[in-house]
Amino acid sequence: MRDVAERAGTSTAVVSYVLNNGPRPVAAATRERVLQAAAEVGYKLNLTARALRVGTTRTTGLVVPDITNPYFAELARALEDEVAQLGNLLVIGDSALSHEQEERHCRVFIERQVGGIVLLSLADTAPIVELAEAGIPIVVLHPVPDPELASTLTIDYDAAAAVATRHLLDHGYTDLRLLTAEPALGPMLHERGFRRAVGAHPDPVDHDVWRTPISRFAVVEALRGRFRSGDVPRAIYATTDEQAFGVLIAAYEAGLRVPQDVAVVGCDGTANSAVSIPPLTTIAQPRGDFARLAVEILGRPTGTDPVHDVLDFDFITRRSCGCSQDPAPSAFARR
Amino acid sequence: MRDVAERAGTSTAVVSYVLNNGPRPVAAATRERVLQAAAEVGYKLNLTARALRVGTTRTTGLVVPDITNPYFAELARALEDEVAQLGNLLVIGDSALSHEQEERHCRVFIERQVGGIVLLSLADTAPIVELAEAGIPIVVLHPVPDPELASTLTIDYDAAAAVATRHLLDHGYTDLRLLTAEPALGPMLHERGFRRAVGAHPDPVDHDVWRTPISRFAVVEALRGRFRSGDVPRAIYATTDEQAFGVLIAAYEAGLRVPQDVAVVGCDGTANSAVSIPPLTTIAQPRGDFARLAVEILGRPTGTDPVHDVLDFDFITRRSCGCSQDPAPSAFARR
DNA sequence: TTGTATGCGTTATCAT
DNA sequence: ATGATAACGCATACAA
Numbered sequence: 001m002r003d004v005a006e007r008a009g010t011s012t013a014v015v016s017y018v019l020n021n022g023p024r025p026v027a028a029a030t031r032e033r034v035l036q037a038a039a040e041v042g043y044k045l046n047l048t049a050r051a052l053r054v055g056t057t058r059t060t061g062l063v064v065p066d067i068t069n070p071y072f073a074e075l076a077r078a079l080e081d082e083v084a085q086l087g088n089l090l091v092i093g094d095s096a097l098s099h100e101q102e103e104r105h106c107r108v109f110i111e112r113q114v115g116g117i118v119l120l121s122l123a124d125t126a127p128i129v130e131l132a133e134a135g136i137p138i139v140v141l142h143p144v145p146d147p148e149l150a151s152t153l154t155i156d157y158d159a160a161a162a163v164a165t166r167h168l169l170d171h172g173y174t175d176l177r178l179l180t181a182e183p184a185l186g187p188m189l190h191e192r193g194f195r196r197a198v199g200a201h202p203d204p205v206d207h208d209v210w211r212t213p214i215s216r217f218a219v220v221e222a223l224r225g226r227f228r229s230g231d232v233p234r235a236i237y238a239t240t241d242e243q244a245f246g247v248l249i250a251a252y253e254a255g256l257r258v259p260q261d262v263a264v265v266g267c268d269g270t271a272n273s274a275v276s277i278p279p280l281t282t283i284a285q286p287r288g289d290f291a292r293l294a295v296e297i298l299g300r301p302t303g304t305d306p307v308h309d310v311l312d313f314d315f316i317t318r319r320s321c322g323c324s325q326d327p328a329p330s331a332f333a334r335r
Numbered sequence: 336m337r338d339v340a341e342r343a344g345t346s347t348a349v350v351s352y353v354l355n356n357g358p359r360p361v362a363a364a365t366r367e368r369v370l371q372a373a374a375e376v377g378y379k380l381n382l383t384a385r386a387l388r389v390g391t392t393r394t395t396g397l398v399v400p401d402i403t404n405p406y407f408a409e410l411a412r413a414l415e416d417e418v419a420q421l422g423n424l425l426v427i428g429d430s431a432l433s434h435e436q437e438e439r440h441c442r443v444f445i446e447r448q449v450g451g452i453v454l455l456s457l458a459d460t461a462p463i464v465e466l467a468e469a470g471i472p473i474v475v476l477h478p479v480p481d482p483e484l485a486s487t488l489t490i491d492y493d494a495a496a497a498v499a500t501r502h503l504l505d506h507g508y509t510d511l512r513l514l515t516a517e518p519a520l521g522p523m524l525h526e527r528g529f530r531r532a533v534g535a536h537p538d539p540v541d542h543d544v545w546r547t548p549i550s551r552f553a554v555v556e557a558l559r560g561r562f563r564s565g566d567v568p569r570a571i572y573a574t575t576d577e578q579a580f581g582v583l584i585a586a587y588e589a590g591l592r593v594p595q596d597v598a599v600v601g602c603d604g605t606a607n608s609a610v611s612i613p614p615l616t617t618i619a620q621p622r623g624d625f626a627r628l629a630v631e632i633l634g635r636p637t638g639t640d641p642v643h644d645v646l647d648f649d650f651i652t653r654r655s656c657g658c659s660q661d662p663a664p665s666a667f668a669r670r
Numbered sequence: 671t672t673g674t675a676t677g678c679g680t681t682a683t684c685a686t
Numbered sequence: 687a688t689g690a691t692a693a694c695g696c697a698t699a700c701a702a
Contacts, residue, residue, distance in 0.1 A: 001695065011673045016697055023698075027671060044469055047446040048386045049695030052678050057383060067411060067427075068606070073403040077429055084436075089443060091426045092402075094412055101419075108424060111382040134379055216610055249610045271403070275551055275584045277612045336679065346689045351681060358682075362687060384679030387694050 007037035019045070051113065058088045060298060061109035061117040063102060063127075067094035069214065069242050071268040071285075072120065075141070078291035079118060086295065088115070095122060097213065103127050110134045116298030119150070124185050137302065139294045143185045151297050151306040153290050155313040157186055157239075160283045161193030163315050164237045164265045167281075169197065171322045173235040173263055175206040179247065180239040181214050190239045190267075206233070212243060219246025220253070227254035235263035235321070241270045244280055248320070252277075259322040269316060281321035284314040342372035354380070386448065393423045395633060396444035396452040398437060398462075402429035404549065404577050406603040406620075407455065410476070413626035414453060421630065423450070430457060432548065438462050445469045451633030454485070459520050472637065474629040478520045486632050486641040488625050490648040492521055492574075495618045496528030498650050499572045499600045502616075504532065506657045508570040508598055510541040514582065515574040516549050525574045525602075541568070547578060554581025555588070562589035570598035570656070576605045579615055583655070587612075594657040604651060616656035619649040 005012045010030055017026045018034040026034075037043075051057040060083050064072035080090040091114070093105030099122050106127040109117055116137045121127060125145055131138050132149040139151045161178070168176060178194040180187040191209060198205045212218045219238075226232070227250055238244035244266030251258050258264055258278055266273060269284025289311050297307060317323040340347045345365055352361045353369040361369075372378075386392040395418050399407035415425040426449070428440030434457050441462040444452055451472045456462060460480055466473050467484040474486045496513070503511060513529040515522040526544060533540045547553045554573075561567070562585055573579035579601030586593050593599055593613055601608060604619025624646050632642060652658040 012696080013674080013698075014672060017672090020697080025671075030672080042468065045446045046448060046695055047443075048383055048392060048448050049678090050697075051383045052387050052680090052694090053696045053698085055678070067402070068405050068408040070403050070405070073408055076402060077431055080429060080431075084439075089426075089447075091424075094415060096412055096415075104419075108382075111380045112424070113381060113383050133377065217606070220610060246610075249612065252612045271552070275555060275581075277584065277587045347680080348682080348690080349688060352688090355681085360687070365688080381679050384694090385681075387678090387696090388680040388682085390694070 001043070003041050004034065004037045004043050007041060008033040010034065056115055057113045058086075059112065059114045060088055060090050060295065061093060061105070061112075061114040062090055063093045063095060063105050063109075063117065063119045063121070065095050065102070065120055065122050066097050066214065067092065069240075070272050071241060071270045074270060075120075075287055075290065078287045079294065082291045082295040086299070097122065097215070099123060099126065103130070106131055110136060116295075118294050118298070125149075135302070137298050137300070139297050141290055141294070143189065145185065147306060147308055149306070152308045153293055153297075154310055155283075155285055156310050157189035158193035158196070160267060160313050160315075161190040161237065161239070162197040163193075164267070164283055165194050165197035166200075167315070167317070167321060168235040168237060168263060168265060169201050169205065171235070171263060173322075174201075174203060175234040177207065177233040177236045178209045178239070179219065179236050179243050180209065180211060181243075182211055187211075187239060194237060208233075210236075212246070214240050214242055216242055216246035216249060219243050220250045223247065223250035224253065227251065227256060232256060232262055235259075235265070237265045237267075239267050241266040241268035241273050241280065241282055244273075244282065244320075245276060248276055248278070248280070258320050263322045264320040266320075269314065273316075274318070276320070278320050279318035281318045281323065282316050284316050286311045286313065336378070338376050339369065339372045339378050342376060343368040345369065391450055392448045393421075394447065394449045395423055395425050395630065396428060396440070396447075396449040397425055398428045398430060398440050398444075398452065398454050398456070400430050400437070400455055400457050401432050401549065402427065404575075405607050406576060406605045409605060410455075410622055410625065413622045414629065417626045417630040421634070432457065432550070434458060434461065438465070441466055445471060451630075453629050453633070460484075470637070472633050472635070474632050476625055476629070478524065480520065482641060482643055484641070487643045488628055488632075489645055490618075490620055491645050492524035493528035493531070495602060495648050495650075496525040496572065496574070497532040498528075499602070499618060500529050500532035501535075502650070502652070502656060503570040503572060503598060503600060504536050504540065506570070506598060508657075509536075509538060510569040512542065512568040512571045513544045513574070514554070514571050514578050515544065515546060516578075517546055522546075522574060529572060543568075545571075547581070549575050549577055551577055551581035551584060554578050555585045558582065558585035559588065562586065562591060567591060567597060570594075570600070572600045572602075574602050576601040576603040576608050576615065576617055579608075579617070579655075580611060583611055583613070583615070593655050598657045599655040601655075604649065608651075609653070611655070613655050614653035616653045616658065617651050619651050621646045621648065 001012045005015045017024045018031050083090045095102035119140045198207045212222045247264045266280045266282040273280040273282045336347045340350045352359045418425045430437035454475045533542045547557045582599045601615045601617040608615040608617045
C-alpha cells in the first residue's frame with residue numbers, strides 16, 4: 001500500500017479510501033492516480049491484515065461429517081451461496097466420519113476467528129461446548145440436548161419418520177425396518193416416530209431397528225449377509241438418502257427388486273434421489289431454508305438468544321416405495 | 336496474550352515461547368504459571384495475527400468445479416489429509432460449474448494469502464495467469480496450454496481413452512460413442528485417444544462424440560430423447576464417472592440393459608463406481624498420488640521450476656462393459 | 671480533501 | 687531466563 005501511495009504521490013490513507021470506496025470521499029483525480037498506481041505495482045489486498053485490523057475475518061465455518069455424501073455437499077453449496085451474497089467466505093471442514101477431525105476443525109475455526117459456525121456433528125454435543133465458550137455464534141442443523149449453547153435448525157424427525165412409516169404401512173407392508181445410525185438425538189427421534197406409527201397401525205406389524213454408519217458401503221456390507229440368507233423385510237425406512245442408496249445396491253446385488261421385493265424410503269431429498277435406480281421416495285429437508293436462516297441467525301448481534309426453528313419437510317413419493325406414477329422400465333420388470 | 340502475561344506475572348514474549356515451545360527455553364516454573372493463566376482466562380490463539388506476523392497463513396486452497404461430484408469430494412478429502420499432516424488447513428472453493436465463481440475463489444485465495452493452490456478449472460487457462468502473476472505456487476490437476484505458469488499432475492488422458500476404447504472394441508462392439516465435456520484440453524486428449532483406437536481397429540467402427548456438461552442430470556437430459564428414439568450405440572466411453580452414471584440412469588429409464596444393450600465405461604474411479612447399478616468399469620485416477628505430490632510440489636521453495644508429472648492410471652473392469660466376472664443378479668437379467 | 675499516526679495480536683530481536 | 691519493543695499490512699481517528 002505504501003508503494004501505491006508513493007507512486008500516486010499520496011498517502012496510504014487515501015489509497016485505503018479509494019480501494020474501499022470510503023469511508024471518506026476522494027477527489028476524482030487522486031482516485032485515478034491511485035487506481036493507476038495500484039494496477040502498475042500489481043497491488044493485491046491482504047485480507048489477513050485487514051481482518052486483524054477490523055476484527056473480523058468475514059468467514060463462516062461449516063463442519064460436515066462427510067463431504068463425499070452429496071447431501072452435505074449440497075448443503076455446503078447452498079450455504080456458500082448465501083454467505084457469498086454477504087461477500088463472505090465459507091470454509092468447509094470435512095470430518096471424514098472422525099470425531100477427532102471434527103474437533104480439530106472446530107478448534108481451528110476458533111483460532112482463525114470465523115464469525116460463525118454451521119455444524120453438523122457426529123456426536124450430540126461434544127464440540128459445541130468448546131465453541132460456545134469461545135463465544136462464537138453457532139447454528140447446529142440437528143437437534144441438540146442443550147438449547148442454551150447453540151441455535152438449531154431442524155425438521156421434525158419424529159414426524160418425518162412417522163409420515164414415511166405410515167406411508168409404507170398404507171402400501172400394505174407389515175414387515176418394516178428402520179435403518180438408521182448409531183443412537184444419538186436424531187436417530188432417537190426417527191425411532192420414536194417410527195415406533196409410534198407402527199404402534200398406531202390396526203394390524204400387528206413386524207418391525208425392528210437396524211443400525212449402520214451413514215455410508216452406502218456400510219449398508220451394503222451390513223445387508224449383504226442378511227439379504228443372502230433370506231432376512232428380507234418388506235420395506236425399509238432409511239434415515240438418510242445415503243443409507244437408502246445402500247439398500248438399493250444391496251437389493252440389486254441380492255437379486256431383489258425394489259419395490260416389488262423390498263420397498264425403500266429415504267430421508268434428505270438429495271438431488272441424486274431423483275435419479276437413483278429406481279428413483280427414491282424420500283423426505284426432503286429444506287436445504288435452502290436451512291442455509292438462508294443459518295446465515296441470518298449467524299448475522300444477528302452477539303448476545304442474541306439462540307433460536308430453535310423447526311422447518312417443514314416435503315415427502316416426495318417416487319418408485320422405490322411402490323408408488324407407481326413412474327412405472328418400472330420394461331427391462332427391469334420381471335416377466 | 337497480555338492478559339495471560341500479566342496474570343502469570345511475566346511478559347508476552349514468554350507467553351509466546353511457552354505456547355509455541357520455543358524458540359527460546361522457559362523455566363519450568365514460569366511455564367506452569369503461563370499455562371495456568373492461559374487456561375484461566377480461556378486464551379485462544381489468534382491465527383490471523385500470527386499469520387500477519389509470520390507472513391504465512393499455513394493454508395492451501397482447492398478450487399473444484401463441482402463439490403457435489405463425488406470425484407472432487409474424494410479429491411478434497413485426500414488433499415485435506417495430506418495438508419493436515421503438515422498442520423495446515425485446506426480451504427475448498429466450489430465453483431458450482433460457474434467460471435465467475437471459479438475466478439472469484441481464486442481472487443479471494445490470493446487475498447487471503449494462501450500458500451498454494453490446487454486447481455481443477457472449468458477453463459483451460461483463465462484463472463491461472465492471475466494466480467501466476469500473484470506469485471502463488473499452483474498445481475493444476477489437468478493439462479494446461481502453458482507449462483510455464485503452473486505445475487500439472489495428470490494421467491495420460493489420450494492413453495486412458497485408448498485403453499477404454501480398445502477394451503470396448505475387444506468386446507466386439509463396433510458402434511461406439513465418446514461422451515465428454517465441451518472442448519478443452521482434457522476432452523480433446525480423450526477424443527484423440529478414442530479416435531486413434533477406433534482407427535487402429537481392423538474392422539470399420541461406427542463412432543461419434545457426444546458432449547454434455549459434467550453432471551448426471553445433464554446426461555440423462557441429453558440421452559433421454561436419443562434413447563427413446565432408438566439412437567442407441569452399442570457402447571459408450573464417458574470421460575467422467577459422473578457422466579457414466581448419467582448413462583446408466585438414462586439406460587434404466589429407457590428400459591435398456593447395461594451391458595447387454597449398451598455397454599458403459601467411465602473415468603475417475605470414484606468409490607461409488609464400485610456400487611453403481613450395475614458396477615461401473617472405469618479408469619481410476621490416482622487421487623492419493625495427486626494429493627501427495629500436489630502438497631509436495633506446493634511445499635517446494637519459491638522459484639522452483641514447475642513440474643509436469645504424468646501418473647499411471649488403473650483400468651478397473653466391472654460389469655458395465657460386459658466383463659462377466661460379476662454376473663447380473665437374477666432379478667435384473669431379462670428372461 | 672488529504673496526511674500523520676496509532677493499534678489490531680503475534681513473533682522475534684535486542685537488551686538485560 | 688526473561689522483559690521491552692518493533693514490525694507484519696491495513697483501516698481509521700484525528701489533524702490539517
